[in-house]
Amino acid sequence: MTTLTKASRRDFLKIAGSSVGGLVIGFSWFSCDSPKMEVLSTEEILSQAKSFNSYLSISPSGDVVIYSPNPELGQNIKTSFPMVVAEELDADWEKVRVLQANLDTEKYDRQLTGGSGAMPHSWERLRKAGATAKFVLVAAAAKAWNVNASEITVEKGIISHKGSGKSGHFGEFVAEAATMTAPEEVTLKDKKDFKIIGTSVKNVDSKEMYTGKPMYGLDFYREGMLHAMIQRAPFGMKIKAVDDSAARGVSGVKDVVTFGTSVAVVGESTWPLLKAKKLLRIDYEPDGAVESTADHDRIFADLMLNGKPDVKRKDGNFDAAFKGAAQVVTAEYQCPFIAHSPMEPENFFAHVKGDKVELIGPTQTPDRARQATAQLLGIPLENITVEITRLGGGFGRRLRADYVEEAVEVSRAMNAPVKVTWSREDELTGGAYRPAVRYRFEAGLDASGNMIAYKLRGVGMNAGNCTRENNFPSGAVANVLIESIEHKSSITTNAWRAPITNFLAYAEQSFLDEVALAAGKDPVQFRLDLLQQAKTSPVGGELGYDVDRMIGVVKAAAEKSNWGKDPNVKQGFSVYYSHRSYVAQVADIAMEGGTPVLKKVTAVTDCGMVVNPIGANHQVRGGIVDGMGHAMYGNLTFENGVPKQKNFDSYRLIRMKEVPEIDTHFLDTGFDPTGLGEPALPPTGGAIANAIFSATGRRLRSQPFIEQKEFSDIKLEIRRA
Amino acid sequence: MANYNLKINGKSHTVDVDDDTPLLWVLRDNLGLVGTKFSCGIAQCGACTVHINGNATFSCLTPVSSIGNAEVLTIEGLSEEGDHPVQKAWAEVDVAQCGYCQAGQIMTAVALLKSNPNPNMEEIDNAMNRNICRCGTYHKIREAVALAAKTK
Numbered sequence: 026m027t028t029l030t031k032a033s034r035r036d037f038l039k040i041a042g043s044s045v046g047g048l049v050i051g052f053s054w055f056s057c058d059s060p061k062m063e064v065l066s067t068e069e070i071l072s073q074a075k076s077f078n079s080y081l082s083i084s085p086s087g088d089v090v091i092y093s094p095n096p097e098l099g100q101n102i103k104t105s106f107p108m109v110v111a112e113e114l115d116a117d118w119e120k121v122r123v124l125q126a127n128l129d130t131e132k133y134d135r136q137l138t139g140g141s142g143a144m145p146h147s148w149e150r151l152r153k154a155g156a157t158a159k160f161v162l163v164a165a166a167a168k169a170w171n172v173n174a175s176e177i178t179v180e181k182g183i184i185s186h187k188g189s190g191k192s193g194h195f196g197e198f199v200a201e202a203a204t205m206t207a208p209e210e211v212t213l214k215d216k217k218d219f220k221i222i223g224t225s226v227k228n229v230d231s232k233e234m235y236t237g238k239p240m241y242g243l244d245f246y247r248e249g250m251l252h253a254m255i256q257r258a259p260f261g262m263k264i265k266a267v268d269d270s271a272a273r274g275v276s277g278v279k280d281v282v283t284f285g286t287s288v289a290v291v292g293e294s295t296w297p298l299l300k301a302k303k304l305l306r307i308d309y310e311p312d313g314a315v316e317s318t319a320d321h322d323r324i325f326a327d328l329m330l331n332g333k334p335d336v337k338r339k340d341g342n343f344d345a346a347f348k349g350a351a352q353v354v355t356a357e358y359q360c361p362f363i364a365h366s367p368m369e370p371e372n373f374f375a376h377v378k379g380d381k382v383e384l385i386g387p388t389q390t391p392d393r394a395r396q397a398t399a400q401l402l403g404i405p406l407e408n409i410t411v412e413i414t415r416l417g418g419g420f421g422r423r424l425r426a427d428y429v430e431e432a433v434e435v436s437r438a439m440n441a442p443v444k445v446t447w448s449r450e451d452e453l454t455g456g457a458y459r460p461a462v463r464y465r466f467e468a469g470l471d472a473s474g475n476m477i478a479y480k481l482r483g484v485g486m487n488a489g490n491c492t493r494e495n496n497f498p499s500g501a502v503a504n505v506l507i508e509s510i511e512h513k514s515s516i517t518t519n520a521w522r523a524p525i526t527n528f529l530a531y532a533e534q535s536f537l538d539e540v541a542l543a544a545g546k547d548p549v550q551f552r553l554d555l556l557q558q559a560k561t562s563p564v565g566g567e568l569g570y571d572v573d574r575m576i577g578v579v580k581a582a583a584e585k586s587n588w589g590k591d592p593n594v595k596q597g598f599s600v601y602y603s604h605r606s607y608v609a610q611v612a613d614i615a616m617e618g619g620t621p622v623l624k625k626v627t628a629v630t631d632c633g634m635v636v637n638p639i640g641a642n643h644q645v646r647g648g649i650v651d652g653m654g655h656a657m658y659g660n661l662t663f664e665n666g667v668p669k670q671k672n673f674d675s676y677r678l679i680r681m682k683e684v685p686e687i688d689t690h691f692l693d694t695g696f697d698p699t700g701l702g703e704p705a706l707p708p709t710g711g712a713i714a715n716a717i718f719s720a721t722g723r724r725l726r727s728q729p730f731i732e733q734k735e736f737s738d739i740k741l742e743i744r745r746a
Numbered sequence: 747m748a749n750y751n752l753k754i755n756g757k758s759h760t761v762d763v764d765d766d767t768p769l770l771w772v773l774r775d776n777l778g779l780v781g782t783k784f785s786c787g788i789a790q791c792g793a794c795t796v797h798i799n800g801n802a803t804f805s806c807l808t809p810v811s812s813i814g815n816a817e818v819l820t821i822e823g824l825s826e827e828g829d830h831p832v833q834k835a836w837a838e839v840d841v842a843q844c845g846y847c848q849a850g851q852i853m854t855a856v857a858l859l860k861s862n863p864n865p866n867m868e869e870i871d872n873a874m875n876r877n878i879c880r881c882g883t884y885h886k887i888r889e890a891v892a893l894a895a896k897t898k
């Protein structure tokens with residue numbers, strides 16, 4: 026089906042250009058000013074790329090430059106966004122160049138990376154940008170050739186008219202096209218005619234990455250720039266006194282600057298600062314609760330019993346149904362704080378020049394970086410520019426602007442351009458963690474093993490709402506009670522890839538297996554029965570998930586994994602809906618001479634249309650590796666406000682030899698594309714824990730698995746075929 | 747501070763730094779060779795991997811004073827245009843997500859293939875286990891090393 030789409034007032038289209046320059050097409054989401062005229066050659070378009078934010082420029086030589094507004098941290102948006110524009114434009118992908126756009130809140134909307142939301146948000150807008158450019162180019166060619174535009178075809182950047190035998194490349198028509206008015210409506214392609222979308226397009230930054238070009242924030246250098254490293258206070262503490270004499274004695278250290286609860290050592294290169302930071306003698310004193318992990322355990326136990334819950338969902342009457350149940354199942358699950366650990370540590374460049382600020386570095390939210398800076402210095406937003414470098418991973422860490430503010434503070438104090446660099450120790454001890462959470466589940470079954478009552482109470486450390494009340498199994502159970510309790514901890518937390526669901530999914534999917542076992546049902550059939558219930562007679566109000574799509578991935582995963590067919594393979598099932606996508610996973614453990622060997626994870630994903638299969642595959646496999654690694658090993662414990670794990674020697678990340686085979690499948694359900702940076706992670710811990718249970722009879726109710734006593738004598742091997 | 751004459755990527759460079767300065771920071775801060783990455787600084791992740799006389803080495807814990815006349819090779823010295831067989835395999839398999847660890851991964855793979863031109867999968871896993879990829883591109887790294895071994 027061909028979609029006709031109208032540019033709304035908000036999505037005002039802008040065409041700019043001139044007879045000697047290129048064609049520039051952009052969306053202006055918020056303004057309705059008249060089209061701006063620009064005179065640009067290819068070189069100018071490329072050299073001005075940093076200041077001229079548009080979606081797309083086409084030069085007279087036919088080169089196509091597509092700007093990618095969202096920060097790139099490995100989710101591959103810098104490749105997939107331009108694919109969508111190029112598709113509707115019918116450009117020759119080989120001639121497309123992609124550039125990272127700077128922050129521009131007038132020209133781009135939602136210029137951030139988080140929530141797996143970029144593609145669903147921009148899908149139609151990107152298509153319109155490409156289709157609009159194509160429309161005016163075709164109109165320009167029709168005018169030049171004096172033929173009917175409807176008889177013109179476009180393929181790989183070549184515009185042709187069969188009747189007259191005429192053809193030419195995009196560049197020949199940009200001058201004329203740039204004088205035209207953007208159409209109010211454009212026709213989008215029929216999905217079956219897609220030539221670029223749905224094909225595996227390789228990363229546009231491959232060459233730069235594999236030859237070691239400077240592209241990350243940490244690689245940024247400016248003549249005259251100073252470096253800074255910072256010692257931050259333990260959680261719940263403030264500075265009493267600073268003795269920086271030894272630190273100042275390190276050759277290469279220029280100054281020591283104290284602000285808030287932080288002490289910065291400043292110099293001309295990094296190594297002296299790493300040394301000097303260790304020589305700072307800082308006395309701290311309590312400034313609030315100074316917490317240790319033992320305190321957290323007490324707080325969890327107390328609040329689980331006595332806390333005042335925030336009721337998130339209430340269907341039917343849980344207490345009555347639970348009391349009258351033929352059989353009940355209860356269990357508690359818990360996860361620790363963990364860090365984001367992007368391989369590129371936090372860093373940012375700032376240059377405060379009077380009331381103007383230049384910011385350059387890795388951020389998932391350039392706008393938040395700007396807002397924070399404006400607030401800190403009391404200057405208008407317009408005085409601040411933000412250039413986005415490639416991000417060496419993010420996982421949510423770079424949604425916070427704390428390290429941007431630090432760079433601003435030190436630049437202001439030193440009256441010089443400054444780059445702040447965090448060490449790995451800084452990253453692991455510096456806060457912004459995935460919150461620690463404890464869940465208590467209670468389920469009641471009737472005499473035939475149907476789940477008639479389901480209760481979830483979560484207690485989180487700075488976790489906000491630590492439940493997802495409208496997710497499965499809500500809607501499938503007659504009596505449901507979902508409650509959340511928050512403890513305000515001095516240990517700072519932050520969104521962590523698939524916030525909340527990164528652990529909730531594991532706890533819930535493991536608990537559902539416990540219930541299925543009690544009901545004497547096969548875990549897959551148990552879930553399908555519940556979903557059937559949610560489909561035919563949904564209970565309660567709003568449901569967050571589409572029941573049919575969830576049934577779809579459950580059935581497909583059972584089929585693709587050969588569920589229950591091989592008695593020598595012990596399997597664990599898990600399914601979760603998050604960030605608009607559905608992922609079901611099955612983990613396979615084979616018993617080899619009494620040793621359980623984790624061999625494979627099968628994943629079936631419904632993320633609507635797959636834009637770039639190679640990239641989608643990456644996101645799913647990466648999400649599973651991430652989910653598995655943190656479920657197995659990730660743990661931060663605290664002693665008096667300081668994490669005990671300070672670097673990768675004690676804070677373990679998953680490695681090459683610890684990943685099983687991952688078999689990925691995607692269901693084409695005809696929906697528009699949804700996000701994929703996060704949804705594959707939540708189901709993984711549950712699939713693996715359920716497989717471990719089915720192989721060993723040991724139920725793992727806390728993470729990390731390797732530190733649980735139930736796991737201590739299990740010699741799980743992880744091996745690929 | 748002392749002067750050190752280093753042989754890096756076939757060229758000689760003189761730097762004036764403290765003798766305990768790790769090679770990593772000499773490369774990054776003094777010579778602008780930022781392809782070699784900093785991540786853990788304690789020889790745990792491999793992001794800073796370079797070759798010293800052909801051996802994959804963590805440059806974050808290698809003091810400049812220990813290098814002497816040894817030949818240092820960094821990602822920038824592997825090829826001008828990214829056409830070293832291992833780089834080509836990386837591009838062909840489309841290994842990277844964020845890409846930050848990949849220079850180190852490539853340097854480890856090049857060293858492996860030099861000492862063992864036809865590694866089996868287990869040998870690849872053993873060699874590459876010293877490099878962490880936080881994005882979890884391990885399957886593709888493995889695939890790319892195997893491809894490079896075949897095509898070199």
Ligand code: FES
Pocket residue numbers: 783784785786787788789790791792793794795804805806807
């Ligand atoms: S930075 Fe050298 S091994 Fe991690």
Ligand code: FES
Pocket residue numbers: 099368417418842843844845846847848878879880881882883
């Ligand atoms: S690709 Fe991101 S750390 Fe390896």
